[in-house]
Amino acid sequence: MIYFPxxxxxxxxxxxxxxxxxFGDGHNGVFLSAPRRTGKSTFLQSDLRPALEAAGVVVAxxxxxxxxxxxxxxxxxxxxxxxxxxQLGMVARTAKKAGVDKLSLAGWLxxxxxxxxxxxxxxxxxxxxxxxETAGKPVALIIDEAQHALTSERGEAAMTxxxxxxxxxxxxxxxxxxxxxxxxxxxxxMRLVNSNAAPFFGSQVQRMPPLGPDxxxxxxxLIEAQLPSLAPVDQGALQRAxxxxxxxxxxxxxxxxxxLSPLSGISGRFESALLRAAAEHERNDAVQMESxxxxxxxxxxxxxxxxxxxxxxxRAFDSEALRFYSELLAQxxxxxxxxxxxxxxxxxxxxxxxxxxxxxxAVQDSxxxxxxxxxxxxxxxxxxxxxxxxxxx
Ligand SMILES: Nc1ncnc2c1ncn2[C@@H]1O[C@H](COP(=O)(O)OP(=O)(O)O)[C@@H](O)[C@H]1O
Ligand SMILES: [Mg+2]
Numbered sequence: 544m545i546y547f548p549x550x551x552x553x554x555x556x557x558x559x560x561x562x563x564x565x566f567g568d569g570h571n572g573v574f575l576s577a578p579r580r581t582g583k584s585t586f587l588q589s590d591l592r593p594a595l596e597a598a599g600v601v602v603a604x605x606x607x608x609x610x611x612x613x614x615x616x617x618x619x620x621x622x623x624x625x626x627x628x629x630q631l632g633m634v635a636r637t638a639k640k641a642g643v644d645k646l647s648l649a650g651w652l653x654x655x656x657x658x659x660x661x662x663x664x665x666x667x668x669x670x671x672x673x674x675x676e677t678a679g680k681p682v683a684l685i686i687d688e689a690q691h692a693l694t695s696e697r698g699e700a701a702m703t704x705x706x707x708x709x710x711x712x713x714x715x716x717x718x719x720x721x722x723x724x725x726x727x728x729x730x731x732x733m734r735l736v737n738s739n740a741a742p743f744f745g746s747q748v749q750r751m752p753p754l755g756p757d758x759x760x761x762x763x764x765l766i767e768a769q770l771p772s773l774a775p776v777d778q779g780a781l782q783r784a785x786x787x788x789x790x791x792x793x794x795x796x797x798x799x800x801x802x803l804s805p806l807s808g809i810s811g812r813f814e815s816a817l818l819r820a821a822a823e824h825e826r827n828d829a830v831q832m833e834s835x836x837x838x839x840x841x842x843x844x845x846x847x848x849x850x851x852x853x854x855x856x857x858r859a860f861d862s863e864a865l866r867f868y869s870e871l872l873a874q875x876x877x878x879x880x881x882x883x884x885x886x887x888x889x890x891x892x893x894x895x896x897x898x899x900x901x902x903x904x905a906v907q908d909s910x911x912x913x914x915x916x917x918x919x920x921x922x923x924x925x926x927x928x929x930x931x932x933x934x935x936x
Contacts, residue, residue, distance in 0.1 A: 545765065545796065547758045549586055552751075553594035560683065560721040561598065570713065572722040572743055574689075574736060576729040577751040578909065580791045583725045586751070587685050591723070600721065601626060601678040607691035607698075615691050615698035619705075620660030623670045623684065628656050630677040651677055660701065667704040668711060675712060675719050682712075682720050689724035690731035693899045702735060702742040725751070728909045730855050734899065753790035756782060762799070770803065773813065780814035787821035789910075794824060832914045833926045835895065842884045845871045847895065848925065850906055851915040859885060859904050 559569025577583050584606055592602050605622035607615045634651060651673045658664025665673065675682045684705065692698035705722060712719040726732030729748055736746045756778070763776040788795040801807055802816040809816045836844060845868040850857045858864055860878045868876035885904060888896035897907045906912065918924045 545762070546585070546589065547754065547761050547792075549590045549754075550594070552586070553590040556591055556723070557594050557598050557600075560595070560718070560723065561600075561681070562716075562718045568746065570718045570721070572709065572724065572746050574732055574743070574746055574748040575723070575725045575751040576732045576748055577725075577727070577753065578789060579727040580793060581751075581753050581789070582792060583727070583751060584687050587687055587723070587725060592685065595683045595721075599680055600683045601630070601674060601680045602683045602685065603674070604685040604687070606687035608688040611691070614695050616660060616695065616701040617697075619684075619686060619692070619698075619701050620667060620670070622686075623667065623674060624656035624659045626682075627654070627659075627670060627674045627677070630674060631656070634677045667701060668708040671705075671708045671720055672712060681718055683723060684720070685723040685725075687725050688727060689735065690726040690728060693731070693734055693901075694897070696900045699742070699900050706742045728897075728905070730905060730909065731897065731899075733855070734903070754785075754792060758792075759785060762796075766799075766803065777812070777814045780818060784814075784817045784821040787818070787825050795821075798824070828910070829914060832911060836926055837928050839888075840884070841872055842868065842876060842880060843888055844925070845876070846881060846884045847888060847906070850896070850904065851912060854912065855905070857904060 556569070556573060558564050559567055560573060562570035575583070588604060592604060595602050603622045603626035605618045607618055610618065631651060631654060654665055654670075654673060656670075659670040660667050671682055671684070686692070689702075692702050709720050709722060724732065724735065724743075726748075729750070732748050735741055736743045736748060738744065759778050759782045763778050763781060766776050767774040784798070785795050788798070798817060798820040802809060802813045802820065807813075807816070836847065839847065846859065848871070849864055849867050850859075859881055865876055865878065865881065868881065885896060885898070888894070889898055894907045895911075897905045915924065918926070
């Protein structure tokens with residue numbers, strides 16, 4: 544598996560987070576969105592984390608999708624606890640040498656890092672302060688798939704604590720707590736920043752750029768080095784194929800592996816075969832979404848349709864929504880029926896619908912919006928089931 548380092552992007556973010564950029568408010572938190580499987584977690588862990596560490600920052604990382612069975616608040620607390628543990632060990636050793644009473648930090652030694660964020664333990668604010676003081680370094684907390692925090696009340700409260708920690712630890716000219724939050728869905732990540740009640744009201748969500756021409760050039764150079772007879776590789780074609788794979792390195796590289804394999808049996812340039820594979824991949828995605836949609840009950844289809852059409856304006860139970868469902872189904876639909884439909888859309892695996900602790904709903908996978916928009920534009924909405932074949936008997 545090849546890995547293309549993104550040092551430039553990491554450096555830009557380090558500068559923004561440490562407050563060195565002239566403009567922007569990265570020191571108040573950086574919010575990055577990019578679709579699933581486009582390399583967010585890889586970037587945060589393999590590029591951003593080491594770049595921050597090299598700049599003298601102690602880093603705590605957690606991915607709220609890593610264990611969806613656990614409360615997001617617990618995952619955040621554990622990440623801070625795991626970063627704090629080794630620091631406490633160091634303080635303990637220094638304290639022994641120096642005589643405990645000489646060290647103002649000695650108080651932190653009592654801390655049970657497994658109880659952070661629990662009622663009998665340290666609050667998140669205290670824990671981050673402890674980490675900052677014991678390490679003697681600024682702290683960066685990276686929360687991957689941060690929107691998931693909003694699906695639980697404790698998670699939402701944790702986000703509010705983080706904002707308060709940021710405000711307490713940072714002052715003019717001093718950035719002691721940096722927050723990086725990423726998300727696979729821009730609309731959901733926006734809920735952290737875009738209303739008065741949102742924990743990080745006023746911050747901006749930025750799109751994390753997808754892997755670009757430098758990645759493609761790197762892949763092309765690897766191909767040319769291994770299979771010199773294929774040089775020069777058509778980078779434009781590679782780029783188009785990568786786009787058709789939704790800028791996802793993994794399916795792109797695996798299709799590339801197939802067309803480059805001596806066993807592939809293709810004649811002609813591998814680039815054309817790659818483009819065909821990419822087009823087929825796009826079609827398969829659309830076919831999957833269509834069959835998911837057609838497999839739903841009519842009322843579930845109606846609710847999902849409304850959600851796709853309304854996007855972030857979606858209100859599941861308002862009178863216009865109920866009228867929409869009723870007209871579509873040609874029978875009255877009430878809030879209770881809608882509620883049941885939403886629940887069953889949420890309970891499917893994989894879930895089609897997402898719900899926040901405040902009762903806001905959205906489609907789980909934002910790729911569905913693109914699928915809907917494209918079909919709409921093509922005058923091909925709603926999907927209709929394939930004609931039922933009449934069997935002759
Ligand atoms: N810079 C990169 N170079 C090569 N492959 C990458 C790179 N970034 C991500 N990938 C691959 O893409 C896939 C998805 O990456 P991941 O970081 O999990 O995406 P996300 O967190 O956005 O869902 C993984 O298989 C990973 O190995
Ligand atoms: Mg990820």
